[in-house]
Amino acid sequence: MPTKSLSAEYLKGLWDENPVFRQLLGMCPVLAVTNAVINGIAMGLAASFVLIFSSLVVSSIKKLIPNQVRIATYIVVIATFVTMADRFMAAFFPPISKALGPYVPLIVVNCIILGRQEAFSSRNSVGRSLIDALGMSTGFILALLILSSIRELLGAGTFLGYQVLGPWFKPWIIMILPAGAFLTLGILLGIALVIEQKTKGRTV
Amino acid sequence: MDLLMLFITAVFVQNYVLYYFLGICPFLGVSKKIDSAVSMGLAVTFVMTITAVVSWIINHWILIPYRLDYLQIVAFILVIASLVQLVEMFIRKISPPLYQALGIYLPLITTNCAIMGLALLAALKNFSFIQTVIYGVGSGLGFTLAIVLMAGIREQLDLADVPKPLKGAGIALIVAGIMALAFTGFSGMIT
Numbered sequence: 001m002p003t004k005s006l007s008a009e010y011l012k013g014l015w016d017e018n019p020v021f022r023q024l025l026g027m028c029p030v031l032a033v034t035n036a037v038i039n040g041i042a043m044g045l046a047a048s049f050v051l052i053f054s055s056l057v058v059s060s061i062k063k064l065i066p067n068q069v070r071i072a073t074y075i076v077v078i079a080t081f082v083t084m085a086d087r088f089m090a091a092f093f094p095p096i097s098k099a100l101g102p103y104v105p106l107i108v109v110n111c112i113i114l115g116r117q118e119a120f121s122s123r124n125s126v127g128r129s130l131i132d133a134l135g136m137s138t139g140f141i142l143a144l145l146i147l148s149s150i151r152e153l154l155g156a157g158t159f160l161g162y163q164v165l166g167p168w169f170k171p172w173i174i175m176i177l178p179a180g181a182f183l184t185l186g187i188l189l190g191i192a193l194v195i196e197q198k199t200k201g202r203t204v
Numbered sequence: 205m206d207l208l209m210l211f212i213t214a215v216f217v218q219n220y221v222l223y224y225f226l227g228i229c230p231f232l233g234v235s236k237k238i239d240s241a242v243s244m245g246l247a248v249t250f251v252m253t254i255t256a257v258v259s260w261i262i263n264h265w266i267l268i269p270y271r272l273d274y275l276q277i278v279a280f281i282l283v284i285a286s287l288v289q290l291v292e293m294f295i296r297k298i299s300p301p302l303y304q305a306l307g308i309y310l311p312l313i314t315t316n317c318a319i320m321g322l323a324l325l326a327a328l329k330n331f332s333f334i335q336t337v338i339y340g341v342g343s344g345l346g347f348t349l350a351i352v353l354m355a356g357i358r359e360q361l362d363l364a365d366v367p368k369p370l371k372g373a374g375i376a377l378i379v380a381g382i383m384a385l386a387f388t389g390f391s392g393m394i395t
Binding site: 025083087106109174181197 | 275281320321328384
């Protein structure tokens, strides 16, 4: 395992290995809850909470887990934290919990979280896993924020519920429909690749 | 809601992929060839139907009577994981040709959010047993429909002149967007 500096370990989640734009993981919540910025942020925070604490637990007990049942163990750990996040949101933020519906419990099958346990936390120290989880979470929140800002702005003319665009603006209904999610993300992926090629061309 | 309407809603109107965004990973990953898309769709339909039955029984016979519904997430995911494993072993013994066709797709289904989504949504909507079964079959067929259509389009896309940055996942998502738009037309079917 090549030893990276801790800052590089954190920063890779933001762009080089951004879970959404580069690894195409955890797409279901990304598409489903980004019709409003507030939902995107709530989903990002909930998933980050689960990812960070699951990584902490898995990396600290990795020596105790028998290899054959590791996936099942990860799933139980993840499901525990998902249940906590779900109950917490239902108790303290009922409207958001209602808006996110089944997508909070569905964090349990989010491939980002299971993927990081299998690919990173099970092989690295607690500290490094924490940094990695923080980086991936930031990258995930960033992606949700970009997508939901575009969709809310064009679909409703608002940002976080505040009217941003004037009365001349006619909302593009398609952006808050499921179709808008697919189209926006598809175009964003293309843009991300163009940026990647441009920056690669300059540094090489 | 009568059962036919429920079935049509599950297949067309509230399609799992294009309306709920569930099962996007296999939808993008296994939709390059029509044959494998059909196999994946059938495997998902099969597991979804069984999951619908088992999760209903667990929910209504164990979790609700003993007020354990806060354990829903943990219970469902463990049941699904072991169920997929069981189905895999069962098919391998009973029907080797079917195993040949579905084999490699079955393990992938464990982490398919469509299955977990089905268990959670059916519990959320308070369906009766019959409704849950119809809903499971319908949702599975809806997934099959979406992934097979997608595979058909993507086979044609190979020959098309797609802008380079959009090749692969980018254009697949845009195509899915247009499909979702077409599917919103079905929402007029239920009032």
